Amino acid sequence: MAISNTERSRRSAQGGGFSLQNEAVRAIFWQVLVLGIVALGIWYLVSNTIANLEARRIATGFGFLGREAGLPIGEAMIAYSPTDSYQRALIVGLLNTLKVAVVGIVLATILGTVIGIARLSKNWLLAKIASAYVEVIRNTPLLLQLFLWYTLLQGLPGPRQAMKLGEGVFLSNRGIKVPWPVWDDLHVWVVGALAAGIVGAWVYTRNANATQARTGKRPPVLLPNLGMMVALPIVVWLALGAPLVWDVPALRGFNFVGGATLTPEFAALTVGLVVYTAAFIAEIVRAGILAVPKGQWEAAQAVGLHNNRILNLVILPQALRVIIPPMTSQYLNVTKNSSLAVAIGYPDIVSVANTTLNQTGQAIEGIAIIMAAYLTVSLSISLFMNWYNKRIALVER
Amino acid sequence: MTSLSSPGPDLRTGAADLLPPRSQRGVVGWMRENLFSNWLNTAITLLLAYFLVRWISGFVDWAFVNAIWSVPGNNTTACREARGIGACWALINEKHRFILFGTYTYEEQWRPLIACALFIALYVVSAMKRFWNKWLMAIWAVGLVAIGVLMWGGVFGLTHVSQERWGGLPITLILSTFGIVGAFPLAILLALGRRSTGMPAIKALCVVFIELIRGVPLISILFMASVMFPLFLPDGLNIDKLLRAQVAIILFAAAYLAEVIRGGLQAIPKGQGEAADALGLSYWNKTLFIILPQALRIVIPPMVNTFIGMFKDTSLVLIIGIYDILNAAKTSIIEPAWQGFGVEAYIAVATLYFFFCFAMSKYSQKLEVDLNRGMRR
Numbered sequence: 001m002a003i004s005n006t007e008r009s010r011r012s013a014q015g016g017g018f019s020l021q022n023e024a025v026r027a028i029f030w031q032v033l034v035l036g037i038v039a040l041g042i043w044y045l046v047s048n049t050i051a052n053l054e055a056r057r058i059a060t061g062f063g064f065l066g067r068e069a070g071l072p073i074g075e076a077m078i079a080y081s082p083t084d085s086y087q088r089a090l091i092v093g094l095l096n097t098l099k100v101a102v103v104g105i106v107l108a109t110i111l112g113t114v115i116g117i118a119r120l121s122k123n124w125l126l127a128k129i130a131s132a133y134v135e136v137i138r139n140t141p142l143l144l145q146l147f148l149w150y151t152l153l154q155g156l157p158g159p160r161q162a163m164k165l166g167e168g169v170f171l172s173n174r175g176i177k178v179p180w181p182v183w184d185d186l187h188v189w190v191v192g193a194l195a196a197g198i199v200g201a202w203v204y205t206r207n208a209n210a211t212q213a214r215t216g217k218r219p220p221v222l223l224p225n226l227g228m229m230v231a232l233p234i235v236v237w238l239a240l241g242a243p244l245v246w247d248v249p250a251l252r253g254f255n256f257v258g259g260a261t262l263t264p265e266f267a268a269l270t271v272g273l274v275v276y277t278a279a280f281i282a283e284i285v286r287a288g289i290l291a292v293p294k295g296q297w298e299a300a301q302a303v304g305l306h307n308n309r310i311l312n313l314v315i316l317p318q319a320l321r322v323i324i325p326p327m328t329s330q331y332l333n334v335t336k337n338s339s340l341a342v343a344i345g346y347p348d349i350v351s352v353a354n355t356t357l358n359q360t361g362q363a364i365e366g367i368a369i370i371m372a373a374y375l376t377v378s379l380s381i382s383l384f385m386n387w388y389n390k391r392i393a394l395v396e397r
Numbered sequence: 398m399t400s401l402s403s404p405g406p407d408l409r410t411g412a413a414d415l416l417p418p419r420s421q422r423g424v425v426g427w428m429r430e431n432l433f434s435n436w437l438n439t440a441i442t443l444l445l446a447y448f449l450v451r452w453i454s455g456f457v458d459w460a461f462v463n464a465i466w467s468v469p470g471n472n473t474t475a476c477r478e479a480r481g482i483g484a485c486w487a488l489i490n491e492k493h494r495f496i497l498f499g500t501y502t503y504e505e506q507w508r509p510l511i512a513c514a515l516f517i518a519l520y521v522v523s524a525m526k527r528f529w530n531k532w533l534m535a536i537w538a539v540g541l542v543a544i545g546v547l548m549w550g551g552v553f554g555l556t557h558v559s560q561e562r563w564g565g566l567p568i569t570l571i572l573s574t575f576g577i578v579g580a581f582p583l584a585i586l587l588a589l590g591r592r593s594t595g596m597p598a599i600k601a602l603c604v605v606f607i608e609l610i611r612g613v614p615l616i617s618i619l620f621m622a623s624v625m626f627p628l629f630l631p632d633g634l635n636i637d638k639l640l641r642a643q644v645a646i647i648l649f650a651a652a653y654l655a656e657v658i659r660g661g662l663q664a665i666p667k668g669q670g671e672a673a674d675a676l677g678l679s680y681w682n683k684t685l686f687i688i689l690p691q692a693l694r695i696v697i698p699p700m701v702n703t704f705i706g707m708f709k710d711t712s713l714v715l716i717i718g719i720y721d722i723l724n725a726a727k728t729s730i731i732e733p734a735w736q737g738f739g740v741e742a743y744i745a746v747a748t749l750y751f752f753f754c755f756a757m758s759k760y761s762q763k764l765e766v767d768l769n770r771g772m773r774r
Contacts, residue, residue: 023595031598038602045629052628123438124431125445139754140747141709144723148747151739155481336614343716350616363624370617371609378612 049364056361064360065090071355073347075263086356093352094373100266100348101335101377104273108334109327111274112281119286130282137279143340145276150268150344159255168248170256175267177249180260184243193236194229201225265346269338277334284330288323289315320392328385332378339374349373460484467491471734480737488738489745492729496746499564499720505556508547509567515544516570524760526767537578544571560637564720566749568639572646572711572721577654577704579647584654589684591655592662603655610652615713618645623717642714650707657699661692694768701761705754722746 053060065087072082076092077099118130137145154173157163162172168179204224212218237243249259292315300310341348350370357366420426432442463483465476467490476485489496498509519540522528528536548567551557590596590603610618622645623638630636665688673683693700715724726742729735 027595031596034599034602048631049628052630052632055632121441122431122434123441125442125449129445129449135755135758136751139705139751139758141712141723141750143712143715144743144747144750147723147727148740148743151743155737155740339614339616340713340716342616350614350620354620357624363628367617367621367625370620371613374614374617375609375612 058361060362060365062365064356064362064365069356069359071352071359073352074345075261075266075347086360089352090349090356090369093347093349096346097335097338097341097348097350097373098377100269100273100338100341100346103270104277104334104338105331107270107274108277108281108330111278113285115278116282116285116289119282120289134279134282137276138283142272142276142337143343146268146272146340146344149272149275150264153264153268159251162251162256168246168259170249170251172256173264174255174261175264176262177256177259178262179246179248182245182247184245186240186243189240190233190237193233197228197230197232200228200232204228263346265341265344268344269341269346272340273334273337276337277330280330280333281327284323284326288319291322292318317392324385324389324392328382328389331381331385335377335381336374339370458483471732473734473738476738484741484744485738486741488730488735488741492735492742493745495565495729496722496725496742497565498567499725500562501564501567502556502558502562505550505558508550508555508558509563509565512544512547513566513570515540515547516567516574519574520757560639563639565725566722568714568719568721569708569711569723572639572643572714573704573708575643576646576650576707576711579643580650580654583647583651584658585689587651587655588658588662591659607652607655610649611656615645615649615710616716618649619713619717621645638717639719642717642719646707646711646714649710650703653706654700654703657696657703658692660699661694661696662688664695665691697768698761698765701757701764705757705761708754708757709750722749 066085068083069086069089070082071089073080073089073092075096077095078088078092080088080092115130115133118126119134121127121130153175156171156173159170159172159174162170162177165171168177170177201224205221208219208221247258247260249256296314296318297310300314305313338348339350342351342354345351353366353370356369357363360366416422417426420429433439459482463479464486465479465483466486468475468487471491473485473487476487479485494503494506497513498506501509519537522536523533546552546555548563549557549560587603587607590599591607593600619642622641626636626641626644669687669691670683673687678687711721712723714721715727718724720728723746726746727739730737730739730742
């Protein structure tokens, strides 16, 4: 007599019958199959690679990191000369990547927010100009825009005919020259005062929040905080006798001496990244603001909140919830897109690692370094943004 | 009958009486409302209008009034004299064939031209809902074979043109089209794998692949394809550089597309899958006939956006030395006579990119409205 259907399914659920009809068995079968194919593929590639490396006598391992690099780098944030090791050259490249990414993220956020709000403006002309900006920028490749900026910057007059934008600020095809304050040991105190002011403002705001939660009255926050963060460092600086010497760039012969330089490569890359990313951020900000229903404003007004309190307590928390996740991916994009630096000759990590792998012939190690660097930076940004996102997320019961 | 279609004169005067005052309607009313509603708006409008007029007139002077449209031979003296005042469109006049088709045999350049037209025709046909059926696949197959025959030649009396000579717009279109076509099936498998609950090993594999690719820039993957890939293959087996770049772009696009498709899969209510299970459908039947048709429909607009991104990102292949349209433009100004006219070349290529991407983004916006029509109440 045949066993009943329920009996059969009970048996197979217990793993009784070892057949492909059993879901658990099937799952294991597929996983073993796929993993096996992947492992075989990797083994095949690795064995080929090892054979090729031996045949071409390419060294393996990261031993080259300690060797003298001999590659000149145009701009470095830490002391560097071509006689330094590859390791130091790569660190210089990584710092340059981080520099352009941080500056790019900050400026793109500001510009993007302004343009996103402008697109929602009641002024027709302003809204149309903002949307024309967004459409033109989003629909052309970043690399092309970078080339355009770089060509425009190179088309500027030479140092002798440099455009003077202000006292000690020169624009030429060597980049932008700006005056820079000379570091004085007394400045340590000013920086210390600034740090103390920021910590003080943070503690004060926390106390103010606690007071508000307890009594319902909010003590004044803005003025005391500004006083701690701005006035305190200035008072300390004045008390020390206002030590400040500017290093002003001046034309000597064929080039400028003194002052700080924004190289054309850095300027083109930063401007390109900021202009490009701002168009995407503008759309995110616009969507975020539009996502908050009008009734929220009206309800908050009916409760009797001031306009800036409405913005801070009602609108922004809701808009940010929509804005933060796509903003995170834009920040990651800025970081990854900064790798296009290699096309215009800005010495970022990709460019330095690329030269390294060309000089040493160790392609695998070079690309592994690039990928490891970006993965670390990307993961750090996503971790931070996820933490921030969780903090502002809707608390549901 | 006539009274229904055209109301009597008395009615019309009555309606005129009810119109808002003159200052609030027509052009004047619109301007008062949208440009000069208060002192701040008026100030913004005037300031913007001033800059806009100055900037546009400056640009028109440069791009049209003072521009130089053609020069005799390769003598660019006239262009150099007009530097900074007028554009040198003579560059485009002289080099447009090179920018569009690279070093493809000059007499045979009608072939890549038709290939590009075929690509555009394929995009247009795929954009029309009327063709969203089984015939679309056949149209694509025929179209791609025709493009291949045109580009390679060697049959039907067409001379063979080797792949090293290809360049310009066809390369950009080939890389982006095959990139998305190749990435699509892979992306679906990755998205399904990432969503699978019963197979942790496959899920982990998919997550690692997707996050690894999304965490690094496209350039690093292109470098990998150009310098590392030859090391992976057994001795003697050499894959063409264009194909290697194509594989890199497919892998890159697949990771991004997988996340888009996963979004669509997540949006399908759980009940759909459970209902299919209750009917006794197998996993693949359930996925192919119940889940995917609904999920893919939702994500068509974001997929078009991914395609736009891919289309722009193919320009990165110039870094590993492939002659796409941007690289062709960059190379066209290397000749000493034409050096320094990069702005003109880049603006021309930017216009072309804009034409493609803008059309696609407008289409995706329209599609989004169309597809949501059934959902709206």
